[in-house]
Amino acid sequence: MKMNFFSAFFFLLVSLYPLPQILAKESNGHISVVILGATGDLARKYLWQGFFHHYMEQVTNGYSFSFYGGALAEADQGNPALFEILKGLRCPSEVDQQKCALLKEQFLKLSQYRQLRTAEQYSALHEEINTQLKQEELVEAGRLFYLSVPAFAYVEIAERINSSCRPTTGGWLRVVLEKPFGHDYDSAQSLAVDLEKYLRQDEMYRIDHYLGKQAVAQILPFRHDNAKLLYPLWNRHHVEKVEIILKETLDVKGRTQFYNQYGVIRDVIQNHLTEILMLIAMEIPYNVNDPQEVLGKKLKLYTNLQDLSRRSAVVGQYQNFNFEVKEELNKTVDYVSNTATFAGVAVYIENVQWDGVPFILTSGKALDERVGYARIVFRNPTFCVQNEEAMHCKLRQVIFYFGHGSLQHPAILVSKSLFKPILPSGWKEVTEYPELTLLGQPLSEYYIYTPVTQSEPYTILISLIFQGKHDSFVSTENLLASWKFWSPLLHSLSLHMPRLYPGGNDNNNFLDFELKGHELSFIQEPVVISSNIQDEISVDSFQITQGKYRQNEMVSAWAEELISRLSADLQKIAEESVKNSGQFHMALSGGSTPIALFQRLALHHYTFPWKKTHFWMVDERCVPLDDSGSNFKTLHDYLLQYIKVPYYNIHPMPVYLNQRLCVEEDSGAEAYEKEILKLVNDTSFDFILLGVGDDGHTASLFKNSKFEMHKDKLVALTESPSKPHQRMSLTFSAINKAKNITVLITGKAKHEMITQLSRVKDDAKKWPITAVKPTSGKLIWYIDYDALLG
Numbered sequence: 013m014k015m016n017f018f019s020a021f022f023f024l025l026v027s028l029y030p031l032p033q034i035l036a037k038e039s040n041g042h043i044s045v046v047i048l049g050a051t052g053d054l055a056r057k058y059l060w061q062g063f064f065h066h067y068m069e070q071v072t073n074g075y076s077f078s079f080y081g082g083a084l085a086e087a088d089q090g091n092p093a094l095f096e097i098l099k100g101l102r103c104p105s106e107v108d109q110q111k112c113a114l115l116k117e118q119f120l121k122l123s124q125y126r127q128l129r130t131a132e133q134y135s136a137l138h139e140e141i142n143t144q145l146k147q148e149e150l151v152e153a154g155r156l157f158y159l160s161v162p163a164f165a166y167v168e169i170a171e172r173i174n175s176s177c178r179p180t181t182g183g184w185l186r187v188v189l190e191k192p193f194g195h196d197y198d199s200a201q202s203l204a205v206d207l208e209k210y211l212r213q214d215e216m217y218r219i220d221h222y223l224g225k226q227a228v229a230q231i232l233p234f235r236h237d238n239a240k241l242l243y244p245l246w247n248r249h250h251v252e253k254v255e256i257i258l259k260e261t262l263d264v265k266g267r268t269q270f271y272n273q274y275g276v277i278r279d280v281i282q283n284h285l286t287e288i289l290m291l292i293a294m295e296i297p298y299n300v301n302d303p304q305e306v307l308g309k310k311l312k313l314y315t316n317l318q319d320l321s322r323r324s325a326v327v328g329q330y331q332n333f334n335f336e337v338k339e340e341l342n343k344t345v346d347y348v349s350n351t352a353t354f355a356g357v358a359v360y361i362e363n364v365q366w367d368g369v370p371f372i373l374t375s376g377k378a379l380d381e382r383v384g385y386a387r388i389v390f391r392n393p394t395f396c397v398q399n400e401e402a403m404h405c406k407l408r409q410v411i412f413y414f415g416h417g418s419l420q421h422p423a424i425l426v427s428k429s430l431f432k433p434i435l436p437s438g439w440k441e442v443t444e445y446p447e448l449t450l451l452g453q454p455l456s457e458y459y460i461y462t463p464v465t466q467s468e469p470y471t472i473l474i475s476l477i478f479q480g481k482h483d484s485f486v487s488t489e490n491l492l493a494s495w496k497f498w499s500p501l502l503h504s505l506s507l508h509m510p511r512l513y514p515g516g517n518d519n520n521n522f523l524d525f526e527l528k529g530h531e532l533s534f535i536q537e538p539v540v541i542s543s544n545i546q547d548e549i550s551v552d553s554f555q556i557t558q559g560k561y562r563q564n565e566m567v568s569a570w571a572e573e574l575i576s577r578l579s580a581d582l583q584k585i586a587e588e589s590v591k592n593s594g595q596f597h598m599a600l601s602g603g604s605t606p607i608a609l610f611q612r613l614a615l616h617h618y619t620f621p622w623k624k625t626h627f628w629m630v631d632e633r634c635v636p637l638d639d640s641g642s643n644f645k646t647l648h649d650y651l652l653q654y655i656k657v658p659y660y661n662i663h664p665m666p667v668y669l670n671q672r673l674c675v676e677e678d679s680g681a682e683a684y685e686k687e688i689l690k691l692v693n694d695t696s697f698d699f700i701l702l703g704v705g706d707d708g709h710t711a712s713l714f715k716n717s718k719f720e721m722h723k724d725k726l727v728a729l730t731e732s733p734s735k736p737h738q739r740m741s742l743t744f745s746a747i748n749k750a751k752n753i754t755v756l757i758t759g760k761a762k763h764e765m766i767t768q769l770s771r772v773k774d775d776a777k778k779w780p781i782t783a784v785k786p787t788s789g790k791l792i793w794y795i796d797y798d799a800l801l802g
C-alpha cells in the first residue's frame with residue numbers, strides 16, 4: 013500500500029485509538045469518486061463535505077469507497093492543499109460525534125490527491141483503480157467524476173474519461189457537470205453535441221444546485237400532496253401573480269472575469285429561477301418521481317412560454333461594477349461594460365391555466381438583503397363589509413422560502429386564509445415564531461413548515477447522483493429549451509445600457525419597477541446627467557405644429573408626441589362614427605411604423621369603443637397569418653391581444669385558402685371585397701391608416717403597376733417589385749372612398765423621401781402615394797420631426 017500524507021496521518025491516529033469495525037462485512041461493491049477541481053472554491057465549501065456526508069450514510073450500507081481529489085497542480089502542492097480542506101470537514105450536529113470522528117479518519121485515509129493534467133495521468137488513474145479492485149477482490153459498483161472546473165475544460169476531460177477511465181467490469185459511470193452550460197442557445201447546443209460524443213445522456217448529471225434546496229425540492233411534492241385543495245386555485249382565475257426572487261448583497265469583486273461575460277440573467281435567471289418557474293407552473297405529473305414524466309411536462313410548458321421582448325425586462329448595473337471590471341481585467345479608462353447585475357423579467361405563459369398571469373423573475377447583486385423565495389399571490393374574492401381583520405379578509409399567498417433573509421431557514425408558508433397544507437415527510441410545523449412580518453403578513457397568519465434537519469443542496473444532490481436519480485438534474489433537452497427561450501432577450505439587451513444603481517440600502521426604491529400591459533419599466537426616472545444636448549433643445553420644439561403638406565393638413569411633432577396626438581384623434585373619430593352609425597370601421601397598415609400607435613392604443617385608451625370597432629387590413633403579405641412578416645400578426649401582437657374586441661369584428665385578409673397562399677383561383681380578394689360590401693356602409697371606411705415606403709408606395713400598391721386593372725375592385729392581388737412575394741391590398745378605389753385617411757411617417761430614414769415627395773406632381777405610376785385623394789373625406793399627414801427635418 014502506498015504511504016501518502018493521509019495514510020501517515022491516519023496511522024498515527026489508529027495507533028492511538030483502535031479502529032472499531034464500522035465497515036459492513038458484505039460488500040455491495042466499490043465506488044471510486046474523482047473530484048476534479050478538488051481544491052477549488054466549490055469543492056472546499058461544499059463538495060467534500062457532501063461526499064463525506066454521503067460516505068457516512070453509505071458505508072453502513074455495504075459500499076466501499078475511494079476518493080481522488082484531482083487538479084492541475086503537482087502533488088507536492090496539491091496534497092497539503094487537499095489535506096487542509098479535509099481536516100476542516102464537519103460532523104453534522106445530529107449524528108453521533110464520536111462515531112463521526114472515526115468515520116472522518118477513515119474518510120481521510122480513503123482520500124488522496126492526484127495531478128490530472130495529461131492523458132497519461134488519466135490512464136494511470138484507471139490502472140490504479142483496476143489494480144486496487146483486483147488486489148482487494150472488490151466488485152466495482154461504479155465511478156463518479158465530479159467536474160468542478162471551468163466549462164471550457166469539459167469536453168477534453170470527457171474525452172479522457174471516455175477513452176481511458178470507463179469502468180471495464182460493468183460498473184456505472186456518472187459524470188457531474190457544474191454550470192455554466194454555454195452562454196446562449198448556440199453555444200449550449202455545441203457543448204451538448206461535443207459532450208455526447210463521449211458521454212451518454214444517462215451518464216451526465218448537470219447540477220443546478222437550486223434544485224437541491226429543500227424548499228425547491230418540495231414544490232412538486234407539495235403541489236401533488238395538496239392537489240385536492242390546490243387544483244381549483246392554481247390557475248389564472250385565482251392567481252394574481254407569481255414572484256420568484258433571488259436577492260444578494262454581495263458584489264462580484266474577484267469574479268468579474270466570469271461575471272462580465274455572463275451577467276445576472278445567464279448566471280441565475282436562465283437556470284435557477286427558470287427551473288423554479290417550471291416547478292410552479294408545469295402540469296402536475298402523475299408521478300412526481302418519474303424523471304421522464306417530469307421532463308415531458310417541463311418541455312411542454314417551455315413551448316407555452318410567450319416570447320420575451322426587450323420590454324419584458326428591466327436591467328440595472330451597480331455603480332462600482334464598471335470600475336471593478338476595469339481594474340480586474342486591465343481595461344482602458346474609457347471601457348464601458350453593459351453587463352446587467354440586476355434584472356426583473358415578466359414571463360407569461362400562453363395556456364388555459366396561466367394566460368395573463370405575470371411570473372416576475374427578479375435577481376440582483378449589491379441589493380439590500382440576501383434572500384430567495386417564490387411567492388404565489390392569490391386574488392381574494394371576498395369583500396369584507398365589516399371587520400377587515402378577519403382571517404378571510406387577509407392576503408392569501410403560498411411562499412416557498414429558500415433560505416436566508418429574515419427567516420434564516422428554508423420554509424413553506426401558507427396564509428391561514430387559504431388552507432392548512434399537508435405536512436411533508438421530514439418536515440415539522442413551526443408554532444413558535446418571532447414577531448415578524450414576512451411579505452406583508454405577520455408570521456402568525458401563516459401555517460409554517462420547515463425541514464426537521466437542514467441539509468446543504470450539494471449534499472442532497474450528491475446523494476441523488478449515487479442513487480442514479482435524474483429528476484433533480486438538468487437534461488440536455490431541458491437546458492436547450494431554456495436557452496432557446498432566453499437567448500433572444502439576451503441578444504437584444506446586449507445592445508442596451510442598464511440603469512446604474514448605487515448598491516445596498518442606497519438603492520431605496522430606485523430599482524422598483526411596474527408592469528403595464530405585458531411590459532416592465534422602472535417607476536422612477538433615471539437621474540439625468542446634464543448634457544449639452546439637453547440644453548440645446550428648446551421647450552418650443554416639443555410642441556406640436558400644424559401646417560400643410562401636399563395641399564393637405566399636416567400635424568408634426570417629435571415621435572412620441574405625434575403618436576399620442578394621433579391616437580387621441582383616432583379615438584375622436586371612432587367615437588364620432590359610433591355616435592353616427594353605431595359602428596367604427598378602420599383599416600390598418602403593417603410594417604414597423606404603426607407599432608408605436610398600436611402600443612399607445614393598447615396601453616392608454618381604455619375608453620376606446622373597441623366593442624363597436626371593426627378591424628380591417630389595408631394590405632397583407634402572402635404569408636401565413638402567424639408568420640413574423642404578416643401585417644395581421646403585428647396588429648395582433650401589439651394591439652389585438654391586449655384589448656377586448658368581439659372576434660367577428662376582426663377581419664384579416666384571406667391570403668391563405670385551400671392550403672395555399674394567394675392563388676388567383678381561390679378568389680381571396682373577391683371574398684374580402686364581399687365582406688366589405690356586407691359590413692361597411694357604402695364601402696366607405698371611417699378611418700384608414702397608411703404609410704409610405706422609401707420608393708413612394710403605399711398600402712401594397714407599387715410603382716409601375718397597372719392600377720387601371722383594378723379600378724372597379726376594392727381588393728386586389730398585387731406584386732411587390734423587390735420581393736417575389738405577392739400581396740393583397742385595398743385598391744385606390746377603396747382607399748379614396750374613406751372618410752378619414754391618415755398617412756403616418758416617422759424616422760430620419762424617411763427624410764429624403766419626404767423632401768422629394770413634397771416637390772413631385774401627382775403621378776401614380778412613379779409615386780403611388782400621390783394617387784391617394786379622398787373623394788369626399790379628409791386626408792391628414794402625420795410626420796414626425798425626424799422625418800420632416802432629417
Ligand SMILES: *[C@@H]1O[C@H](CO)[C@@H](O)[C@H](O)[C@H]1NC(C)=O
Nearest residue numbers: 174175176208209210211212
Ligand atoms: C467513447 O469512446 C469510444 C472509443 O473509445 C467510442 O466508440 C464511443 O463512441 C465514445 N463515446 C461514448 C458515448 O461511448
Ligand SMILES: *[C@@H]1O[C@H](CO)[C@@H](O)[C@H](O)[C@H]1NC(C)=O
Nearest residue numbers: 268269338339340341342343
Ligand atoms: C492585469 O494586470 C496585472 C498586472 O499587470 C496582472 O497581474 C493580471 O494578471 C492582469 N489581469 C488580466 C485579467 O489580464
Ligand SMILES: *[C@@H]1O[C@H](CO)[C@@H](O)[C@H](O)[C@H]1NC(C)=O
Nearest residue numbers: 592593594692693694695696
Ligand atoms: C350609409 O351611407 C349612406 C350614403 O353615404 C348614408 O346616407 C347613410 O346614412 C348611411 N347609413 C348609416 C347607417 O350610416
Ligand SMILES: *[C@@H]1O[C@H](CO)[C@@H](O)[C@H](O)[C@H]1NC(C)=O
Nearest residue numbers: 581584585751752788789790
Ligand atoms: C373625419 O372625417 C369626417 C368626414 O370626412 C370629418 O368631418 C372629420 O373632421 C374627420 N375627423 C378628423 C379628426 O379629421
